[in-house]
Amino acid sequence: MLIVCSSAAWALDETAMWDAARAKADAGDLLGAQSGFIEFLSLFPSSPKAPGAQLKLAYIKLKLNPDSAREMLDAFSQVRTKYPTSAEAGEALARIGYLHTKSDTRQAIKDFTDFLASNANHPLTAPVEQSLGRLYLRTGELDKAEAAFDKAAAATGAASSITEEAALQSGFVKIMRFFATRDRSHLPRAIDALGKLTSSQRLNVRARADLGIAEAGLLMRKPGEAREKYKAAAQKYADQPYFRGIALFGMGCCSQYAGQYKAAVTDYEAVLAALPGSTIAEKDAAWRSIALGSTSGSAQAAVTKRGAWQRLPGNEIVRRSAYQRAWYLRVVGRGHEAIAPLEELIAYLPQGDSLCDPVLSLLARCRASEGGEQQ
Numbered sequence: 001m002l003i004v005c006s007s008a009a010w011a012l013d014e015t016a017m018w019d020a021a022r023a024k025a026d027a028g029d030l031l032g033a034q035s036g037f038i039e040f041l042s043l044f045p046s047s048p049k050a051p052g053a054q055l056k057l058a059y060i061k062l063k064l065n066p067d068s069a070r071e072m073l074d075a076f077s078q079v080r081t082k083y084p085t086s087a088e089a090g091e092a093l094a095r096i097g098y099l100h101t102k103s104d105t106r107q108a109i110k111d112f113t114d115f116l117a118s119n120a121n122h123p124l125t126a127p128v129e130q131s132l133g134r135l136y137l138r139t140g141e142l143d144k145a146e147a148a149f150d151k152a153a154a155a156t157g158a159a160s161s162i163t164e165e166a167a168l169q170s171g172f173v174k175i176m177r178f179f180a181t182r183d184r185s186h187l188p189r190a191i192d193a194l195g196k197l198t199s200s201q202r203l204n205v206r207a208r209a210d211l212g213i214a215e216a217g218l219l220m221r222k223p224g225e226a227r228e229k230y231k232a233a234a235q236k237y238a239d240q241p242y243f244r245g246i247a248l249f250g251m252g253c254c255s256q257y258a259g260q261y262k263a264a265v266t267d268y269e270a271v272l273a274a275l276p277g278s279t280i281a282e283k284d285a286a287w288r289s290i291a292l293g294s295t296s297g298s299a300q301a302a303v304t305k306r307g308a309w310q311r312l313p314g315n316e317i318v319r320r321s322a323y324q325r326a327w328y329l330r331v332v333g334r335g336h337e338a339i340a341p342l343e344e345l346i347a348y349l350p351q352g353d354s355l356c357d358p359v360l361s362l363l364a365r366c367r368a369s370e371g372g373e374q375q
Contacts, residue, residue, distance in 0.1 A: 017039065055091060087122075093119075112128050130169070133166065149167070184219070187216045217229060224258060227251050252324060
C-alpha cells in the first residue's frame with residue numbers, strides 16, 4: 001500500500017510541476033517557467049511530457065534572447081537530440097529552418113525539405129511549404145517555388161489565410177516564369193489560378209488577384225481586355241489608394257502598348273493626380289508612405305524597359321509615371337510641355353537612380369525639338 005501511495009503522489013507531482021511551469025509561461029513569467037521546466041526535466045527525463053518541456057524551453061529561449069541565433073538554434077537542436085522520435089522534434093526542425101532563413105538560405109531549404117519528408121500531415125506542413133516557396137524565389141528556382149506554393153495551397157486542414165496566400169503566390173510565380181523564359185504558356189495558367197481568388201473574403205487577396213489577371217492579360221498581348229480589367233480594378237478599389245494606384249498605372253501601360261499615346265498621357269497623369277502634393281517629391285513621398293502602409297508590399301506592375309516588358313516594384317510607379325507621361329507628351333508632339341516636369345524629376349532623383357540616364361536623354365530630346373517629335 002505504501003508503494004502504491006508513493007507512486008500516486010509521484011505522478012501527481014509530475015502533473016503539478018508541468019501545470020505550474022506552463023501556467024507561469026502563459027502568465028508571461030518566462031524566467032519562472034524556464035526554471036520550472038528545467039526542474040521538471042531533471043526529475044522526469046523519461047516522462048511523456050519531457051519532449052514538450054524541452055520544446056517549451058526552446059520557445060522561452062526564443063523570447064528571452066531573440067537576437068541570439070546561436071542560442072536559439074542550440075535550444076531547438078536539443079529537442080531533436082534528446083527526443084529524436086517525438087512529434088516535438090519535427091516542430092523543432094521546422095523552427096530551426098525558420099531561424100536559418102535569416103542567414104543561410106540553402107540550409108533553411110534543407111531543413112524544410114527534411115521536415116516535409118518526415119512529418120506528413122503535421123500542422124506546420126502548409127506554412128513550411130509556403131516558406132519553402134519563398135526561399136526558392138530567393139534562389140531563382142521558380143519551378144520549385146511554384147510546386148511548393150501549390151502544395152501549400154492544397155494542404156488539408158490549413159488555415160485559409162495560408163492556403164489562399166500560397167495560391168496567390170503560385171499565380172504570380174507563373175507570371176514570373178513568363179518574364180524568365182518569355183514563354184507565354186505560363187500566362188493562361190496564371191489567369192486560371194488567380195481567377196479562383198477574385199471572390200476571396202480577404203481584400204488583400206482578391207485585389208492582388210484582380211491586378212495579376214490584368215497584368216497577365218497585358219503580357220498576353222491583349223491590351224484592350226487588360227485595360228478594362230485595370231479600369232474595373234481602379235473603380236472596385238477606389239477607396240484603396242495602393243491598389244488603385246497600381247491599376248491606374250496598368251491602364252497607362254495598356255494604352256501605350258495599344259499605340260494610344262494620348263490616352264497614355266492621360267492615364268499616367270491620373271496616377272500623379274491621385275496623390276496629394278504639388279511636386280514630384282511630395283507625390284513620391286506620399287506614394288511610398290501608402291506602399292509601406294499597404295498589406296501588399298509585394299504588388300508589382302508591368303512596365304516596358306528597353307523595349308521589353310519587365311516587372312517594376314510597386315513603390316516606384318510615381319517616378320515611372322512621371323517619366324512615361326513626359327515620354328508620350330513628346331510622342332504626341334507636346335514635348336515642350338515635358339521639359340519642366342523632366343527638369344523637376346531629374347532634380348529629385350537620387351544620383352545613380354536607374355531613371356537618371358533615360359530622363360536626361362529624354363530631356364535633351366525635348367529641348368532640341370521646339371514642339372516635340374512624332375515617333
